[in-house]
Amino acid sequence: MKDQDIILKAENISKQYRLGLVGTGTLSHDLNRWWSKIRGKEDPYLKVGEVNDRSSKGSSQYVWALKDINFEVKRGEVLGIIGKNGAGKSTLLKILSKVTSPTTGEIKTKGRIASLLEVGTGFHGEMTGRENIYLNGAILGMTKKEINLKIDEIIEFSGCQRYIDTPVKRYSSGMTVRLAFAVAAFLEPEILVIDEVLAVGDAEFQKKAIGKMQDISRGQGRTVLFVSHNMSAIKTLCTRGIVLEHGNIVFEGGSHESVEYYSKLSSSNSYVEAIHESYGDIISELNFEISRGNIKPDASFFIGDDMFFRLGFKVSSKMKNILISFNVLNYNNELISHISNEDSNYILNIEEVNSSVEICIKTDKILYIPGRYKLNLWIGDSKSNTLYTVENIFNFIIEQGNYTKRVRPLPKHSKVYLHSNWE
Numbered sequence: 001m002k003d004q005d006i007i008l009k010a011e012n013i014s015k016q017y018r019l020g021l022v023g024t025g026t027l028s029h030d031l032n033r034w035w036s037k038i039r040g041k042e043d044p045y046l047k048v049g050e051v052n053d054r055s056s057k058g059s060s061q062y063v064w065a066l067k068d069i070n071f072e073v074k075r076g077e078v079l080g081i082i083g084k085n086g087a088g089k090s091t092l093l094k095i096l097s098k099v100t101s102p103t104t105g106e107i108k109t110k111g112r113i114a115s116l117l118e119v120g121t122g123f124h125g126e127m128t129g130r131e132n133i134y135l136n137g138a139i140l141g142m143t144k145k146e147i148n149l150k151i152d153e154i155i156e157f158s159g160c161q162r163y164i165d166t167p168v169k170r171y172s173s174g175m176t177v178r179l180a181f182a183v184a185a186f187l188e189p190e191i192l193v194i195d196e197v198l199a200v201g202d203a204e205f206q207k208k209a210i211g212k213m214q215d216i217s218r219g220q221g222r223t224v225l226f227v228s229h230n231m232s233a234i235k236t237l238c239t240r241g242i243v244l245e246h247g248n249i250v251f252e253g254g255s256h257e258s259v260e261y262y263s264k265l266s267s268s269n270s271y272v273e274a275i276h277e278s279y280g281d282i283i284s285e286l287n288f289e290i291s292r293g294n295i296k297p298d299a300s301f302f303i304g305d306d307m308f309f310r311l312g313f314k315v316s317s318k319m320k321n322i323l324i325s326f327n328v329l330n331y332n333n334e335l336i337s338h339i340s341n342e343d344s345n346y347i348l349n350i351e352e353v354n355s356s357v358e359i360c361i362k363t364d365k366i367l368y369i370p371g372r373y374k375l376n377l378w379i380g381d382s383k384s385n386t387l388y389t390v391e392n393i394f395n396f397i398i399e400q401g402n403y404t405k406r407v408r409p410l411p412k413h414s415k416v417y418l419h420s421n422w423e
Contacts, residue, residue, distance in 0.1 A: 005074045006110075007223050008096070008191060013069040013105035015091055015247075016062055065091045066247045069105070075190075076221040078213065080228070080238035080255055082262050087244040089227045090195055093117055096225065097193050111190025112140055116180055118195065125169035129160055129179050132168055136183045150186045157208070158182040178205055185212050191223045192216060210237055231259045231332035235413055256413045263331035263372065275391040283379055283388035285356075286313040290394065299396050303370070303417055304403030307363040313379070313388070315350045315357060321382040322348040324359070326393075331372045336415060339363065367417045368398045369410050 066088045073079050081089050094100045096107060097115035115122075122139060123132045133154055137147040155164050158178040160171070168176060184192055192213070210233060216222045217239075228234055234241060234255055241258025243251040243265065251261040276286065290299065290309045301307070311324070325340040339361075341348060348357070377390040400410060403419070410417060 006072050007075045008073040008110075008225075009108040010069050010071050010096070011106045011108070013066055013092070013095060013102045013107065014064060015066040015088075015095060015100070016064050016103040064247050066095070066102070069249055071242060071249065071252065073191075073223055073225065075223055076217055077240060078217045078224045078226060078238045080226050080234040080241040080258060081244065082228070082231070082234060082241060082258060083244035088247040089244055090117065091247075092244070093193050093195055093225065093227060109191060113191045113193060114140055114184040114187065114189035115193040116177075116184050116195060117193070123168050123176065123180065126167055128167055129158075129164040129171070130155075132179070133183055136180075137187050140187050140189060142187055147187070150188075154179075154182045154186045157186065157212070159205070174202060174205070181209055181212075185209075185216060188220070189222070191225065193225045195227045196229060206233075213237055231263070232334060235259055259332065260371075260412050274393050277389045277391075279386050279388065282316050282319070284314045284316065286311075286388065286390070288312075288377070288390070288393050300399050301366060301396055302399050302401030302403060303367060304365050304401060306365055308360070309394075310358060310360050311377075312356070312358045315355050317350070317353055319350040319381060322350065322387075323378075323380045323382065323384070324348070325378045326361075327376040327378070328368075329374050329376065330368075330415070334415075336368060336373065365403075366398060367419070369412065369414050369417060370398050370400050371412065372397050 069092065071079075081092065083089050091100075093115070094117060095102050096109075097113055097117060098107075099115070099117065122136055124135060127135065130151070133151055134144065134147055137144075155161055158175075158181075160175050160179050163171060163175065168179075171179070181194075184194075194213075213224050213226070214237060217224050224237075226234070226238060238255040238258075241251075241253065241255045242249050243258055243262045245265065250265070251258055253261075278284070288309065288311050290307070315322070323341065325338060327335055328337040328339075330336050341359075348359070350357070373396055374392050375394040375396075377388075377393045378386065379388040380386050404410070404417060
């Protein structure tokens, strides 16, 4: 990799915080730090501190939000940064954007950086949308002439034409994000840093924003650093990914491999219990089981297997045409299949009060790509009113097996396996 291709380099970046208070919190700590600095010694409080695990209670007053982060980003690359809440993603982006400084380490960049870290970052609420475009352009080092050349494109892309001369404090969060993204994207920074703000926008804007980021990176050769919990967006947009956990980089590689690693990391930490929710008291005493013996959650199936399970519940009143459906989702929470009693024209009518119901469901061959999946259950009436739901009623794993004759693993970024015969 040529040095001239590297546009951003993080070297031994660490960030330490003291829990509960700003600064060291005590005069003695301040004096110790000052005296160490006078003597040319290392800050004594850099030797203490615990791993940044938000879910556990620690004994130290100091915590490392980031610890020894090292990576390089090439010009035109789209780097996805993924991890659970509290892993250190936003802290890293704030350091890269120079919003805050690292406790140790150094960031080396070439060119201007534009950041979208939070809704309305860098916007002044009393100023109009148009005035904020000029303000943000000036912050990025643009001249008024340069901004004038781009302002019509910015306004059109944002979709806020009607409100552009209205103070930003009257914008919705979605409108603010639209305008902020348009400013950052069209004022042509060398490096665009984007946190989870796109989640605030609607589906149409997210599609436009992802398309624009692809144009920025592929067409214009600019660099994008992208944080998102939307794994589909990470796989679609990013060329490479890093996975953060407890302030450390635990994986670095291609975007698909990074998403797969993160998925395994998330699923292996703890088993997620089923979440039952009843709407009224019509459905009760629900039970669900896979009929193939005493199968526990995370059971393994092979491509080409079928599924056979039983669903039982009690209905308190007479009803006509009860609707039952299952959603099958993958580890990215993407809907892969939807099955319903309507598929086979099975009509469930309840003729007596307090009836017990038992239903057997058999699927055709499972042709999902190997990975981890879950089932969600929905029960409703003929008017599609929800009566009962269960999220995560069953977890299972698909393995490749012998249904396909290929020796190499199937590509992880595909969704289903389509069998074919070649002659």
